[in-house]
Amino acid sequence: MDLNYSPQDEQFRAEVRQFLTQNLPADIQHKVLNHLRLEKDDHLRWHKILAKQGWVGNAWPVEFGGTGWTPVQRHIWNEESGLAGSPRILPFGVSMVAPVIMKFGNKAQQDYYLPRILSGEDWWCQGYSEPGSGSDLASLKTRAERDGDYYVVNGQKTWTTLAQHADTIFCLVRTDPTARKQAGISFLLIDMKTPGITVRPIIMLDEEHEVNEVFFDNVKVPVANLIGEENMGWTYAKYLLGHERTGIADIGSSKRELNFLKKFALAQQKNDAPILADPHFAAKVANLEIDLMALEVTLLKVVSTEGKQKGPGPEASILKIKGTEIQQKLTELMLEAAGPAGLPFDPAYLSGKQAHSISAGDDAAPLAGTYFNFRKTSIYGGSNEIQKNIIAQMMLGL
Structure with missing residues (x-):
């Protein structure tokens, strides 16, 4: 593998540096460089600046609104934006659920959700971990029972990052309690404004409200919000986690x-x-x-x-x-x-x-x-x- 950067890559690096110099808000940069806390508005402002430039989905395929950047160009962007003190684009929508929607979602889901992720209109959170189901995620107990055109969801998620701001949650739920634990899980997209959802803060050691518990009490979710096939959610979850781990x-x-x-x-x-x-x-x-x-x-x-x-x-x-x-x-x-x-x-x-x-x-x-x-x-x-x-x-x- 050739680890030398081409002249085209160096030209791209210069373009990125110029963009960051001209567009990264000084107050946001100050917070990042000095380990100060970012507010919701800070994340959204930076997201919308990048959206206007067309650089939010830099790893997305062009047909879904991506940049067409090469892997090396994406690495240069990540390196330069990190060094400059820009906030990391929150991964839950852009880097985690979006690849799942692109690969396993239907066209209606792609047409609705992907533009809203790019624009920053929707703030996403992740409903994976539960009390007693963290590292052994396949043991999750949150249930989704089919009732006509809806699933009725009951259960609890925990360590849900920034759920207090979220519009939508992508959620692993158990739809077949009789199957082996990996085989009975489905992948649902749930509007956080749906009646029956309660978000309760967890205050961390640094006194920050970053994570939450999320409770589902007879929450009605349209079947149209199911990604892919019922009981295939574990496959989609593993795909998502691969993207998450690479970005970490x-x-x-x-x-x-x-x-x-x-x-x-x-x-x-x-x-x-x-x-x-x-x-x-x-x-x-x-x-x-x-x-x-x-x-x-x-x-x-x-x-x-x-x-x-x-x-x-x-x-x-x-x-x-x-x-x-x-x-x-x-x-x-x-x-x-x-x-x-x-x-x-x-x-x-x-x-x-x-x-x-x-x-x-x-x-x-x-x-x-x-x-x-x-x-x-x-x-x-x-x-x-x-x-x-x-x-x-x-x-x-x-």
Whole structure:
């Protein structure tokens, strides 16, 4: 595989950098670069800017409104936008349910949902995990019983990210309780405004309302909202999770955070010298950078095979494991460099409401919250332990 960028790719990189310089709102960029919390409006503003440019569905086929970018161009976009401090486009609509609708949905579903995903008109959330059904997702208990032209859904989902903002949820439900657990699951699209849906917040260690419990009490869902065939949802779920795991690697954001770590560690003192000058700490940073470089090469190899197979294969599990380990290690080293200054955090500051009054010397203030938040990355999208099982079975034949 040729890892050198062509002149055309470098020209594309220059185009991306110019676009980001001219269009990325300064207040949103400030929040991302300084680990401050993004509001719903921040995500929507950036999504609509990209939608106007036609760059939201950059991995989508052209016939569905995609850009036609090559895998290398998509990697360049992800790298440059991450380094610039742009928010990651929320994946639930664009990168997760959209590929499922494209591959398994009917034309009416494609014509209705895909343009709304591109425009940002619909905010999506994911209804997979349940209490007691996380890593063993196939044991889910939320039921959908057919009643004429509707399914009646009862049950509970949990850890549902940003469901408090969502218009629509893609949901795994059990439609055949007598079948073996993987065989009796279906994939439904559910309007979050439907009577009988209750969203209850879960407040995390960093005091953020990011995840939720979602309850379904006799929720009527049109049969027309079933993706593909009844009881085939497990196949569609695995396809979706492959796309999710590939995106979790998020090389561009890790490069940005590595740059922050180096700059931050140069500014922190230990024994009257920058902590980055400490050989033991510097070795940790160097090893992390080597791991990130190796991950990038692996990612390029994986994305270069897209279009040649049905979807992301077990290699996505490698990206998910290593990508999340690197993300967590970055936050650990930031907190180590901060020392005692990184222990307290102020939720009002993290929300960005007081950002204008915070001096440059307060870089440490959000780091404990960031550290807490990133404990989740090795769990969502399928825990890293489960990913190792997938690699052992599908790649090593064990």
